[in-house]
Amino acid sequence: MPALYVMIPAALLLVGVAIYIFFWAVDSGQYDDLDGAAHSVLFDDHDPNHLAATDEADAPQQSPTDSPRA
Amino acid sequence: MTSPCYHCALPVPSGSRFTAMILGERRELCCLGCQAVAEAIVAGGLQHYYQHRSETSANPDTLPVQLLDELALYDRADVQKPFLRRDGDLAETTLLIEGISCAACGWLIETHLRRLPGVVEARLNLSNHRLHLRWADGQLPLSRVLSELRHIGYAAHPYQADRAAEQLAGENRLTLRRLGVAGLLWFQAMMATMATWPQFNVDLSPELHVILRWVAMFLTTPIVFYSCAPFFKGAMRDLRTRHLTMDVSVSLAIGGAYLAGIWTAITGTGELYFDAVGMFALFLLTGRYLERRARQRTAAATAHLVNLLPASCLRLKSDGQSERVLLTELALSDRVLVHPGAVLPADGVILEGQSSIDESLLTGEYLPQPRHVGDSVTAGTLNVDGALTVHVRALGHDTQLSAIVRLLERAQAEKPRLAQLADRAAQWFLLGSLIAAAVIGLLWWQLDPSRAFWIVLAMLVATCPCALSLATPTALTTATGTLHSLGLLLTRGHVLEGLNQIDTVIFDKTGTLTEGRLTLNAIRPLGKLNSDQCLGLAAALENRSEHPIARAFGRAPLPAADVRNAAGLGLEGHVGERLLRIGQPAYVCELSGCPPPAAPEHSGQWLLLGDRSGALAWFGLDDRLRSDAPALLAACKARGWRTLLLSGDSSPMVASVAAALGIDEAHGGLHPDDKLQVLQRLHAQGRKVLMLGDGVNDVPVLAAADISVAMGSATDLAKTSADAVLLNNRLDALVQAFSLARRTRRVIIENLLWAGLYNGLMLPFAALGWITPIWAAIGMSVSSLTVVLNALRLTRRPRAALAPLAKPPVAGLSRAGLE
Numbered sequence: 001m002p003a004l005y006v007m008i009p010a011a012l013l014l015v016g017v018a019i020y021i022f023f024w025a026v027d028s029g030q031y032d033d034l035d036g037a038a039h040s041v042l043f044d045d046h047d048p049n050h051l052a053a054t055d056e057a058d059a060p061q062q063s064p065t066d067s068p069r070a
Numbered sequence: 071m072t073s074p075c076y077h078c079a080l081p082v083p084s085g086s087r088f089t090a091m092i093l094g095e096r097r098e099l100c101c102l103g104c105q106a107v108a109e110a111i112v113a114g115g116l117q118h119y120y121q122h123r124s125e126t127s128a129n130p131d132t133l134p135v136q137l138l139d140e141l142a143l144y145d146r147a148d149v150q151k152p153f154l155r156r157d158g159d160l161a162e163t164t165l166l167i168e169g170i171s172c173a174a175c176g177w178l179i180e181t182h183l184r185r186l187p188g189v190v191e192a193r194l195n196l197s198n199h200r201l202h203l204r205w206a207d208g209q210l211p212l213s214r215v216l217s218e219l220r221h222i223g224y225a226a227h228p229y230q231a232d233r234a235a236e237q238l239a240g241e242n243r244l245t246l247r248r249l250g251v252a253g254l255l256w257f258q259a260m261m262a263t264m265a266t267w268p269q270f271n272v273d274l275s276p277e278l279h280v281i282l283r284w285v286a287m288f289l290t291t292p293i294v295f296y297s298c299a300p301f302f303k304g305a306m307r308d309l310r311t312r313h314l315t316m317d318v319s320v321s322l323a324i325g326g327a328y329l330a331g332i333w334t335a336i337t338g339t340g341e342l343y344f345d346a347v348g349m350f351a352l353f354l355l356t357g358r359y360l361e362r363r364a365r366q367r368t369a370a371a372t373a374h375l376v377n378l379l380p381a382s383c384l385r386l387k388s389d390g391q392s393e394r395v396l397l398t399e400l401a402l403s404d405r406v407l408v409h410p411g412a413v414l415p416a417d418g419v420i421l422e423g424q425s426s427i428d429e430s431l432l433t434g435e436y437l438p439q440p441r442h443v444g445d446s447v448t449a450g451t452l453n454v455d456g457a458l459t460v461h462v463r464a465l466g467h468d469t470q471l472s473a474i475v476r477l478l479e480r481a482q483a484e485k486p487r488l489a490q491l492a493d494r495a496a497q498w499f500l501l502g503s504l505i506a507a508a509v510i511g512l513l514w515w516q517l518d519p520s521r522a523f524w525i526v527l528a529m530l531v532a533t534c535p536c537a538l539s540l541a542t543p544t545a546l547t548t549a550t551g552t553l554h555s556l557g558l559l560l561t562r563g564h565v566l567e568g569l570n571q572i573d574t575v576i577f578d579k580t581g582t583l584t585e586g587r588l589t590l591n592a593i594r595p596l597g598k599l600n601s602d603q604c605l606g607l608a609a610a611l612e613n614r615s616e617h618p619i620a621r622a623f624g625r626a627p628l629p630a631a632d633v634r635n636a637a638g639l640g641l642e643g644h645v646g647e648r649l650l651r652i653g654q655p656a657y658v659c660e661l662s663g664c665p666p667p668a669a670p671e672h673s674g675q676w677l678l679l680g681d682r683s684g685a686l687a688w689f690g691l692d693d694r695l696r697s698d699a700p701a702l703l704a705a706c707k708a709r710g711w712r713t714l715l716l717s718g719d720s721s722p723m724v725a726s727v728a729a730a731l732g733i734d735e736a737h738g739g740l741h742p743d744d745k746l747q748v749l750q751r752l753h754a755q756g757r758k759v760l761m762l763g764d765g766v767n768d769v770p771v772l773a774a775a776d777i778s779v780a781m782g783s784a785t786d787l788a789k790t791s792a793d794a795v796l797l798n799n800r801l802d803a804l805v806q807a808f809s810l811a812r813r814t815r816r817v818i819i820e821n822l823l824w825a826g827l828y829n830g831l832m833l834p835f836a837a838l839g840w841i842t843p844i845w846a847a848i849g850m851s852v853s854s855l856t857v858v859l860n861a862l863r864l865t866r867r868p869r870a871a872l873a874p875l876a877k878p879p880v881a882g883l884s885r886a887g888l889e
Contacts, residue, residue: 004278004281008262008281008282008285011258011261012258012285012288012289015254015255015258015289018254019250019251019254019255022247022250022251022254023247023250026243026246026247026250027243031243031246032195032197032198032239033195033196033197033198034197034363038173039173039174039176039177039196
């Protein structure tokens with residue numbers, strides 16, 4: 001059982017660290033938007049079709065062709 | 071029938087020629103605005119957006135108008151100061167974005183902005199529609215960022231958090247921290263506690279037994295004092311007001327188990343209940359957190375966007391030149407120039423010019439009203455056709471608009487609270503279990519005083535209403551999510567439960583049951599030309615006009631030349647060789663010198679088209695019923711609800727809409743306070759009222775009704791004072807909400823029954839002294855899990871509504887002559 005004498009303080013230390021990290025995460029706004037992150041994964045910027053379209057659009061750098069909207 | 075607009079899904083007007091190449095195909099679009107946005111998106115290489123999106127986009131014309139010189143104001147340092155932080159070369163700000171309909175919008179905005187030169191970071195929070203932006207504003211002025219967003223179909227406003235919003239965000243974070251602490255510490259406390267239970271205890275030495283008890287106590291203490299603080303506070307508050315609530319019973323169980331645990335830790339005798347404390351805290355806080363999120367799923371985005379007034383206006387200097395100033399810089403007795411299509415910034419009197427004013431948001435009148443020199447005008451209304459010079463008489467809090475807002479605040483204070491099922495259930499349940507605990511405690515005191523305390527404690531722990539308090543939040547959370555995906559955003563929590571108590575529905579007309587914009591619904595040719603030819607000529611003229619009426623005519627096949635606008639009278643121009651006029655009969659007939667023909671009898675606005683040889687045709691413009699309005703009314707009738715139509719509009723259209731839809735009672739020409747009086751009368755009769763509306767004039771009634779629903783196209787003020795928002799303006803989402811509300815109520819009742827049954831079953835065993843901490847833990851987890859799983863059934867969408875009803879012919883609104 002002597003192992004427990006090391007394991008218990010180690011567990012307490014780990015919990016302390018975990019709570020510290022959790023508080024940091026909450027305060028830095030990691031949990032403010034629970035919807036966005038779930039979706040942003042799905043929009044793959046490396047999709048070949050998308051990249052092709054992007055290159056095409058970047059080649060002649062032109063401003064969007066719309067009429068001036070007052 | 072043409073297909074709906076590919077961008078915004080609104081119907082494409084007949085004869086429209088707006089198209090764009092999207093995803094390799096030519097798509098039909100409804101208007102120039104959609105076309106410009108779609109082309110900008112495609113040109114930016116972002117057409118993927120159309121594959122990703124799960125909702126149709128907002129129509130760009132519903133967004134507030136953005137003026138170039140108004141944007142330039144945002145580049146002034148003194149204007150930027152309150153909302154811009156500076157860090158070296160980089161500026162940092164938060165923008166509130168309007169027009170976001172689904173997650174793909176976030177992708178579109180972020181990707182588009184990140185590609186602009188100078189942008190370092192662009193992050194959109196999809197829950198509150200705030201965009202966090204860090205960029206080098208030396209390279210890219212803020213006005214450019216705002217106009218870039220506009221190009222892809224979103225309106226952005228600089229955002230400043232008000233105190234209420236900051237406080238709310240702070241509370242949300244605190245709740246989450248409490249939940250996290252409870253969870254993390256509970257896992258550890260549970261391991262330490264369980265090791266001491268006889269079922270798991272293999273070969274624990276007495277010293278280790280002591281150490282584990284103390285470790286468990288050390289870990290549980292923050293849970294009790296940090297995480298559970300709101301329960302204790304709530305219990306104190308409720309005891310002081312002599313209420314028995316769930317907080318009281320939870321506090322008793324947690325407090326009792328914790329104190330008994332301390333006793334056990336010190337003396338080494340008795341049961342160790344520390345893990346139960348942690349479990350209660352975690353389950354209950356999870357329930358509260360879910361409920362909080364469900365109840366706050368506000369379009370918090372729009373919460374403080376009460377931008378009924380323009381941000382800036384044109385002030386006339388003494389030399390007659392106009393300069394653009396912020397609305398806050400405007401003072402009383404200034405003279406302001408209001409161009410056609412602009413919103414009036416203040417109450418005042420017309421000094422010069424004549425025009426018609428669209429007051430529909432304030433009064434519900436759907437036709438623009440003519441106004442001349444000397445007439446007074448109100449802030450927040452729309453100047454339709456002529457430029458006006460207005461002498462400012464009242465600003466800010468003194469305007470009539472603010473008077474309505476004040477009426478709203480009063481109405482909100484008077485809003486009745488619908489009883490919530492769980493509250494009522496908890497009262498009885500609690501009373502029962504407390505009495506039982508006291509009786510059994512007394513009995514055991516007689517039999518075996520040494521066991522009495524532990525028995526009572528076991529009873530309190532076993533009957534802790536964990537499952538009971540999870541029953542409602544889980545059901546509400548899942549149902550709210552399902553409704554959101556159907557297009558109904560609940561912003562306050564009582565809607566789902568309250569829908570089952572409703573017996574009366576009040577509708578607004580303009581913009582709610584009708585589309586709220588003029589559409590062409592009749593053409594009466596008077597001379598030699600047929601209706602198609604007349605429409606072509608009229609459209610050619612109207613296409614050169616910015617007037618809202620002009621949009622009803624669609625795209626013209628012919629070009630018109632030399633088009634002149636005679637304010638308040640009509641348009642004149644050449645199509646080919648022919649000189650034409652369209653507008654007021656007298657003005658049109660001046661051209662030919664013939665007497666004006668008699669106007670048709672039907673309601674609505676009638677425009678005359680004529681040339682030098684005489685009148686050619688009448689064009690009837692009117693507001694059209696929404697196609698799903700009859701289905702909504704049918705659903706209300708099927709439930710036996712009384713229906714009322716309250717409109718600010720004084721035209722005969724109120725009666726014809728009511729007759730067409732079979733509405734029980736209809737009143738027209740009502741002021742906001744008249745509407746409120748009708749509502750108060752209904753309340754006095756003991757009726758529970760649902761209000762559906764959109765305009766500013768509906769706002770006080772929306773705020774006072776038991777449940778209020780605003781249209782997605784409604785003003786921000788209406789949306790924020792309503793309990794729910796119909797995001798896509800489809801009334802059938804509301805019909806589905808009615809049935810989902812029933813299912814939710816059933817699930818809540820099932821959950822409450824299950825939770826009550828479980829607690830009732832545990833009670834006799836606890837009373838007999840058979841419940842040990844391990845049985846309490848197992849029972850608690852199983853019952854809570856059952857409740858959660860039962861609630862998850864609500865994620866299934868209701869069966870698709872019955873086959874869409876064919877559009878019934880509506881009296882007075884027939885589209886005769888168009889086909």
